[in-house]
Amino acid sequence: MTRFDAATDTERRQLFAEAITAHRKRDSEFLTIEPDELPPESTEELTPWIQFSDTTVSMDCTDDELDRLKGLLDSYPEFRAExxxxxxxxxxxxxxxxxxxxxxxxxxxxxxxxQTVYGYESTYKAWVVAI
Structure with a gap:
């Protein structure tokens, strides 16, 4: 990996895939991804994050965000809330x-x-902050 941030759908997905691959090759404990700033219209004080480890995606959600996460999981039948x-x-x-x-x-x-759970626009910038 030569870069750690991206701001378009294609670049972010490529960055995330490269980070996941690096995480797996290094057999690291976890991978953490964070957006550059709070989502638009957020009432929260902390920037959301998503972690990946082995076969587990972890994230914290408000009640509304959890409802949106459950809806997103309907589009990913191979993923399930454990x-x-x-x-x-x-x-x-x-x-x-x-x-x-x-x-x-x-x-x-x-x-x-x-985008769906936390409300980021398609132009948000994300960082891989730990691999």
Whole structure:
């Protein structure tokens, strides 16, 4: 990998796929992807992130975001929500999704999750912040 950020659908998906491939080759603990800024019209204070490890995609969601995530999963029948944890002391849900798929399909899912679940526009910039 020679770059760590991208701002178009094609570039982001290529970046994510390359990062997933590097993560797998390095047998690293996890891969983390973050957008450059908060989503438009966000009331949250923290930038969303998505992590990937082995065959698991992890992300934190508000109740509305969780509903949108469940809708997105309908388009990915090979992915399934394995764990949805909502600790009493936290606002929201930590979702763990089993995703046994190739790097390109995972990259597509992650890109669509940022747009569909978190409300980013198609021109958002994302960073691979940890591999």
């Amino acid at each position: 764990s949805l944890e909502s600790p009493e002391e936290a606002e929201g849900t930590h979702a763990e999704i089993t995703a046994r798929s190739d790097a390109n399909r995972l990259a597509m899912f992650i890109d669509e999750a940022f």
